[in-house]
Amino acid sequence: MTSVLQLSDVSVVRDRTTILDSVSWTVDESERWVVLGPNGAGKTTLLQLAAAQMHPTSGRVTVLDDTLGRTDVFELRPRIGFASSAMARRVPRDEQVVDVVLTAAYSVTGRWNESYDDVDVRRARRVLSEWKLDHLAERRFGALSDGEQKRVQIARAVMTDPELLLLDEPAASLDLGSREELVQLLGGFASAAEAPAIVMVTHHVEEIPAGFTHALLLSGGTVHAAGLIDEVITSENLSGAFGLPLAVTKDAGRFTARAA
Numbered sequence: 001m002t003s004v005l006q007l008s009d010v011s012v013v014r015d016r017t018t019i020l021d022s023v024s025w026t027v028d029e030s031e032r033w034v035v036l037g038p039n040g041a042g043k044t045t046l047l048q049l050a051a052a053q054m055h056p057t058s059g060r061v062t063v064l065d066d067t068l069g070r071t072d073v074f075e076l077r078p079r080i081g082f083a084s085s086a087m088a089r090r091v092p093r094d095e096q097v098v099d100v101v102l103t104a105a106y107s108v109t110g111r112w113n114e115s116y117d118d119v120d121v122r123r124a125r126r127v128l129s130e131w132k133l134d135h136l137a138e139r140r141f142g143a144l145s146d147g148e149q150k151r152v153q154i155a156r157a158v159m160t161d162p163e164l165l166l167l168d169e170p171a172a173s174l175d176l177g178s179r180e181e182l183v184q185l186l187g188g189f190a191s192a193a194e195a196p197a198i199v200m201v202t203h204h205v206e207e208i209p210a211g212f213t214h215a216l217l218l219s220g221g222t223v224h225a226a227g228l229i230d231e232v233i234t235s236e237n238l239s240g241a242f243g244l245p246l247a248v249t250k251d252a253g254r255f256t257a258r259a260a
C-alpha cells in the first residue's frame with residue numbers, strides 16, 4: 001500500500017499555544033478517514049497541514065511523497081482537493097456555478113479567462129452532474145442553498161481529479177434532508193474503486209458516510225485513538241475523547257451517538 005499522507009511526531013505551536021502535540025498518523029491511498037474530536041481539538045489545523053497550507057513547528061509531514069519544507073507547495077497543492085467553508089468564502093457570490101467548478105482547473109476563484117479548454121468545460125459539467133448539480137450550472141453561487149453550496153465546494157475540490165481529497169465539515173449547518181443527500185453522495189463517491197484517499201473532518205458521527213474505513217479521534221491536540229473505523233468509533237473511545245458518557249450504535253453502515 002502507498003501512503004499519501006504521513007505525519008511523524010508533528011507538533012504545531014502558535015502564540016505559545018500547543019495546537020497539535022506529537023501527532024503521528026499515516027493515510028494510505030485506499031483509505032477513507034474521518035477525523036473527530038471536541039471543539040479546539042486541532043482538527044482544522046491537522047487538515048491545513050495535510051493541504052500543505054501550513055508547516056509544522058516540529059516533526060515531519062509528507063504529502064503525496066513530498067515533505068513539507070523541502071518541496072514547492074505551489075506544485076503540490078493542485079494535487080490535493082480541499083473543500084472548506086474558508087475556501088467557499090473566497091468564491092465571488094455572483095459567480096456562475098459551472099465557473100466555480102471550472103476555475104479549479106486553473107487554481108483560481110472567479111472567472112478570468114473567456115476561453116477555457118473544452119476538455120475542462122466538459123469535465124466541469126460531468127462533475128456537476130455527479131454531484132447532482134447539473135440543473136444549477138447556470139445559477140449564481142451566492143443564490144444557492146447551503147446544501148447546494150456544500151456540494152459545489154466538493155465538486156470544485158474533485159474537479160482536478162486530486163490524489164488526496166480533504167473535506168472540512170462538509171455537512172455543517174445542513175438540514176436533515178440536505179445532510180442525508182450529501183452523506184449518500186459522499187458514500188457513493190468514497191466507495192468507488194477509483195476514488196482518491198479521503199480525509200473528512202466532522203463534529204457528528206451521524207455525518208460519517210457508509211464506506212468510510214478509518215477514524216482518527218483527536219483530543220486536546222493529541223491522538224486519542226486511530227485505526228479501523230469500527231475499532232475507533234466506540235462508546236468507550238468517544239466518551240474518553242469528549243469527556244462525558246456516550247453510547248454509540250451502528251446500523252446499516254451509519255453511526256449514531258447520544259449521552260449514555
Ligand SMILES: Nc1ncnc2c1ncn2[C@@H]1O[C@H](COP(=O)(O)OP(=O)(O)OP(=O)(O)O)[C@@H](O)[C@H]1O
Nearest residue numbers: 014015017019037038039040041042043044045046
Ligand atoms: N494562531 C493561533 N494562535 C493561538 N491559538 C490558535 C491559533 N490557531 C488556532 N488556535 C487554537 O488551536 C486550537 C485548535 O484549533 P482548530 O481550529 O485546529 O481546532 P478544531 O478541532 O478544528 O476546532 P473546531 O471543532 O472548534 O472547529 C483552538 O483552541 C484554537 O483556538
